[in-house]
Amino acid sequence: MAKAPTVYDVAAHAGVSIATVSRVLTRPDDVRAATREKVLASVGELGYVPSGAARGLAARRTGVLGLYFPGFDAMDEIDDAVFTGVDDAPHATGAELVDDIGGAAEVRPLNLYFDEVLRGAELEAWRRGFVLMVGIGRGDNAEQTVRDMAGRVDGLVMLAQSVPDGVMAQLSRRVPVVVVAGPRREDAYDHVSVANTEGMRALTEHVAAGLEPDELLYLSGPADSPDDAERWEGFCQALEARGVDASTVPILRGDFTREAGRRAAAELAAGERMPRAIVCANDQTALGLMEALQARGIRVPEDVLVTGFDGIEAGALATPRLTTIRQPMDDLGRAAIQVMARRLDDREQAPLSIRLPVKVLLRESSERR
Amino acid sequence: MAKAPTVYDVAAHAGVSIATVSRVLTRPDDVRAATREKVLASVGELGYVPSGAARGLAARRTGVLGLYFPGFDAMDEIDDAVFTGVDDAPHATGAELVDDIGGAAEVRPLNLYFDEVLRGAELEAWRRGFVLMVGIGRGDNAEQTVRDMAGRVDGLVMLAQSVPDGVMAQLSRRVPVVVVAGPRREDAYDHVSVANTEGMRALTEHVAAGLEPDELLYLSGPADSPDDAERWEGFCQALEARGVDASTVPILRGDFTREAGRRAAAELAAGERMPRAIVCANDQTALGLMEALQARGIRVPEDVLVTGFDGIEAGALATPRLTTIRQPMDDLGRAAIQVMARRLDDREQAPLSIRLPVKVLLRESSERR
DNA sequence: AAACCGAGTGTAAGCGCATACATTCGTGGA
DNA sequence: TCCACGAATGTATGCGCTTACACTCGGTTT
DSSP: OOOOOOHHHHHHHHTSOHHHHHHHHHOGGGSOHHHHHHHHHHHHHHTOOOOHHHHHHHHSOOSEEEEEEEOOHHHHHHHHHHOOHHHHOTTOOOEEEEEOOOOOOOOOHHHHHHHHHHHHHHHHHHHTTOEEEEEEEOGGGHHHHHHHHHTTOSEEEEETTSSOHHHHHHHHHHSOEEEESOOOOOSSSEEEEEOHHHHHHHHHHHHHTTOOGGGEEEEEOOTTOHHHHHHHHHHHHHHHHTTOOGGGSOEEEOOSSHHHHHHHHHHHHHSSOOOSEEEESSHHHHHHHHHHHHHTTOOTTTTOEEEOSBOOHHHHHSSSOOBEEEOOHHHHHHHHHHHHHHHHHOTTSOOOEEEEOEEEEEOGGGOOO | OOOOOOHHHHHHHHTSOHHHHHHHHHOGGGSOHHHHHHHHHHHHHHTOOOOHHHHHHHHSOOSEEEEEEEOOHHHHHHHHHHOOHHHHOTTOOOEEEEEOOOOOOOOOHHHHHHHHHHHHHHHHHHHTTOEEEEEEEOGGGHHHHHHHHHTTOSEEEEETTSSOHHHHHHHHHHSOEEEESOOOOOSSSEEEEEOHHHHHHHHHHHHHTTOOGGGEEEEEOOTTOHHHHHHHHHHHHHHHHTTOOGGGSOEEEOOSSHHHHHHHHHHHHHSSOOOSEEEESSHHHHHHHHHHHHHTTOOTTTTOEEEOSBOOHHHHHSSSOOBEEEOOHHHHHHHHHHHHHHHHHOTTSOOOEEEEOEEEEEOGGGOOO
């Protein structure tokens, strides 16, 4: 790795000017075939790889799109404490036998979310000749991370609420910003989200059919989640379409974790009566709830119907399988990149707001018997 | 988004030279406190975000690390066909009710692999002040993708076998390369992998204890997989340590898919006798095998023990829960970045080869009753 | 008081490419 | 044969930074 060759080296080697080398690499058709071959041969021989930095600087476009997610601080601190890594154990190797006595792994929903959106975004970016840069906000320099990214990309796709509004406004002065999964809001950004409200409304209409309002229970997510707000809105719409005042329906506040579902089960078991159907704001909570209910001898769906939201794999593997709403997370990522591409084509057009449809998956956990 | 401010704008606004602005941003301690405050105020006021391209070009370091994986071509073509996206349905929204009659989703192992490694790598990169760029090789311009990345990063972490050796050699002339999960091999690159062999050896010793060689069966992966080769090696070692010639053990060749497990079950059911224990080269295959065996009335583990390799979540949710080997994929990503950081510190040091330990998770699918 | 010193700041030279513009080449028509 | 004109190539500039080096200035040292 002595010293990477530059355009100058290639030009000299091929006996042409650097402009010709550059053209061969960016618009090959502008160069005579014979010249092109000569240059390409030199490129191959020297192992020339153009500098992205120089390209970006000269062309004022980097060909890179950024994908930024907020992270959970707590999770990373735990990881830090456990990990020893290369320096501590350079020769660590071997295998340890462990009697795994079970307890389902707590899957972190945001991660799954992240994974799928990322995959979709990467695919679409690739199709359009972009490279993806990913960043997860962490700790108090989260803002620094996203600023860094903003300086290196042609456009920034951000999960909603991942940075303060003021910061986002500043970043958007430098690069176009597409907001993913945010609340419906009138602002200057392009938005891509899923039909949270419509999905929950359809599911609720199905599940609550024939039930009195007080036979229902809504197990919510954290109060500051726009996702939860939209789902709750859908829940309310379904009831109000039947002329029911949604505020009469009992609600239990959770936080999207499995544990929240377990707590809710405990609370319900201790109370005087059990609802006939429990609509949960996400799958993790619904799974925790089912598990804890069943542990107390309460049957799903015979005694109580349970539904979730997200469509995580564990829901399909649970017993009974969990009725839920599948969000097309990978499409979310793809759509975000598509919207970004459109924005980069024409920076003046009015902000776009895309809403992707969801699928309500009816499974055994909500089956009337 | 009129025109992004540059150092010159900030310098003029703060009444200093561009060198001072640059210093405030890169080595704040070299600047008098009063000056620093003045500059930072201007930065804030103007919403200045430094250009990564210019920085990279001038400093000869980009602060970006690349993570490159090969992809499955087939998978992406399918996605393409299905996806409509923004342009086709700009106002698509709503919810569709679907009776989900089941059939476990086929989880694509490489994706999970990718997700976890990525997560670990991102975490470690962040801790060290790097940003991550991700790329998945696809189609015939896969080489172009990775070349592009190489031009934009300070170092490239690549999954083994993702590009031809020649290409990798060329790339490594430009940036340091760390190979993840590759075969043990003497070459000029840094390597990070998991203890495939040791893990499979430990598991086999446990499972095969007290069994005759012909009561065993090995259900392998594809012939060209270095992972499979290493696992097979561990399997053999375990037997040979007991003085058994591993070549006398029956073997069935699969390809890491669930379907391969189902096929194997059919084949075994049609044959004259059933082994007492089946060691599979990965979890997907093991799960497909268990499922198809049980569908034929063959009980696991009462009639036959089954083990996997990977530690995917579905294995913990299966009935019975699948004995397997958990690879620390996220640690793999983290270690790769650590090794890269070390390499960037000193480019002359001898190539490192790290091997991370695995955990053998003993669960019900291999429990003697 | 002269010479010296170091902290703080400014000046200017690139980094490696894309591209506007200038120049040369090749070709066909007169 | 010569000229015109488009195609192919070369020249030169600047993208927005970092950084080596030069410079200023107040405070020491002798």
